[in-house]
Amino acid sequence: MPRTPQPRTAVLASADLSFRTRVREALTGLRWEVQEAQGGAEALAYLEARPCEAMIVDTWLPDLEIQEFLAECEKRHPQTDLIAVDDPGPERGPERTQARSPRRNEVLLALRRGQDADHEPQGDGASWNGMPEMTPVHDRTVVREEIFVRGTAVVEATRPGAEPGPGTVRLPELIGEAPAMLEVSRRIRLVAPRAATVLVQGPTGSGKELVARAIHRLSPRANRRLVALNCAAIPDTLLEAELFGHTRGAFTGAVQGRIGRIEAADGGTLFLDEIGEMPLALQAKLLRFLETGEVQRIGDNDPIRVDVRIVAATHRSLAEMVKAGSFRADLYYRLAVFLIRTPGLGERPEDLPLLVERLLARMAEQAPVRRLSAEAMERLRQHAWPGNVRELQHVLERAAILAAESPEIGAAEIEFGETF
Ligand SMILES: Nc1ncnc2c1ncn2[C@@H]1O[C@H](COP(=O)(O)OP(=O)(O)OP(=O)(O)O)[C@@H](O)[C@H]1O
Known part of the structure; x- marks a missing residue:
């Protein structure tokens, strides 16, 4: 009697529900047990709670840079195979290069076969190893493999040698590198x-x-x-x-x-x-x-x-x-x-230029905004910012209105409100 294979386990991390649904359907049809996470931190927490065989991750995560995420997985869970998945679209992830392991090939194969029920593999999964299309390819022979799961391009994960920076990357909504x-x-x-x-x-x-x-x-x-x-x-x-x-x-x-x-x-x-x-x-x-x-x-x-x-x-x-x-x-x-x-703006003066740039860019989505002159920037630097980023937002909004007829936002347009 054929042995019923144990479900294989994977964590699937993406902020995109439709993407998760497509990949989950493809894998559960092939007897994978899939735990879904909406971001990198949540996916890592699942791995901490219960180690699993594969981590399938969208190359865009709302909370972590993909390279940081992959490095973290690699460090904490070397047994888990990593697969980064690129949804086709204008925003492609970084170039990826990495040799593939047989188990990673299995996931790729599972994803590909998810398109086609006739191809559902039989047996205990071990027989997938060494499938002709998926025999392991050594370093640099193939740097990129695309497999389509109902319109989704699946690209092999990579963990290039480069370290992912200081181990912490800011969240997109929080402006500041201090x-x-x-x-x-x-x-x-x-x-x-x-x-x-x-x-x-x-x-x-x-x-x-x-x-x-x-x-x-x-x-x-x-x-x-x-x-x-x-x-x-x-x-x-x-x-x-x-x-x-x-x-x-x-x-x-x-x-x-x-x-x-x-x-x-x-x-x-x-x-x-x-x-x-x-x-x-x-x-x-x-x-x-x-x-x-x-x-x-x-x-x-x-x-x-x-x-x-x-x-x-x-x-x-x-x-x-x-x-x-x-x-x-x-x-x-x-x-x-x-x-x-949360630090006050006075505690992180080095973030002022970045905040100004991003806040002006946000305002420019609503109405044209002039550039800030060096003198205006200097005036901002001299201020103590008791109202912090909210106050900066208001000062910039006021300056943008006052400078509507000028070539740039000058020091004269920087007006600070009452302080309390
Ligand atoms: N690091 C930051 N990056 C981008 N925007 C910020 C940042 N900090 C604050 N802001 C913006 O400043 C404004 C005030 O922020 P928020 O309401 O979160 O502050 P708060 O500390 O809760 O203030 P309060 O104590 O007065 O309630 C918001 O418009 C917010 O988007």
């Missing part, structure tokens, strides 16, 4: 795939919300909701109902029942901005939720189980607040499982 910013990106990528609570600390306008959104985008929860609540923007008396929800008639004015933001974020992420402004009594209730995973709407005795990841942010030092007795120590420890500190 070490403190690269550390922010690194921390986001490390924590995103996990369920850990994150505390983001940094001055106003330094990108705390951007960090929360990036964590959500790179997490397995990315296709569920990110719900944001600014604790400073809601009167203390309403904050509890906003967080936990309430039944009809639970308090004066509650003419209808409403679910709270925690429940609304079920399966996703809740971003609690300005957590330092939360009243002490409510802090105790939030802690209870974090410990039990249950919420109780105001006016209702039945607890409801929810699965929510919390990312909290503050511009204040919560540790100082704990010392002063205005923030609960137990909640602080529970929130600060993983800390990310």
Whole structure:
């Protein structure tokens, strides 16, 4: 009796759902068990949790440079074969060169045969080794192989000898190459795939919300909701109902029942901005939720189980607040499982030119924008930036409007607003 082959295991990493679907269908039809990841960090987390035979990865990842990703896989999981897949399109990945191993050939073959059910291989998979079309080719004989899976060009992965730089590459939405910013990106990528609570600390306008959104985008929860609540923007008396929800008639004015933001974020992420402004009594209730995973709407005795990841942010030092007795120590420890500190612009002056260039380029997508003169740049350099990147954005927007009739943005067009 023919032996039923064990499913072979692969992680498939791509941000593109249709791409994942095509490749997954091709492989599961061939008895591969495929774990899908939306980005590099998530894919690495899957490999950590359960080693598998192959890593199939899109050459464009939302969070990691492909070379960095491949090097990381190679270092941590030398047993896993790597295959980078190029979707045909204007953005091709970098040139790839690498000798192929027999097992990698199997995956390529599986992908190719996914087009055609008649070719479904029989046996235990070992017999695929040495298929005539796929006999291993030694270094440099073939540098590139394209196989089409329903319109997708599959190109062999490569790990050229070059090291992938400092081991950390910034996330696309976070502008800045200063070490403190690269550390922010690194921390986001490390924590995103996990369920850990994150505390983001940094001055106003330094990108705390951007960090929360990036964590959500790179997490397995990315296709569920990110719900944001600014604790400073809601009167203390309403904050509890906003967080936990309430039944009809639970308090004066509650003419209808409403679910709270925690429940609304079920399966996703809740971003609690300005957590330092939360009243002490409510802090105790939030802690209870974090410990039990249950919420109780105001006016209702039945607890409801929810699965929510919390990312909290503050511009204040919560540790100082704990010392002063205005923030609960137990909640602080529970929130600060993983800390990310967003640096103020004053701490990373070397990023100013890059920020200016990228922010002006973004503005130019909406309306024509003049170039910045050297004098204007110098004026920007002299400023202390208490409002950080948000303030820079506003200064540049104002300057672009003022310079509409000038050949360039001059120092005269750089106006700083009020500082507080
Ligand atoms: N590193 C960065 N790269 C690109 N844009 C940034 C960066 N940091 C901040 N910004 C932009 O600056 C603005 C303010 O950012 P964000 O709201 O994330 O800051 P914040 O720290 O949460 O501010 P606040 O404490 O006032 O709520 C946003 O438009 C954001 O896109």
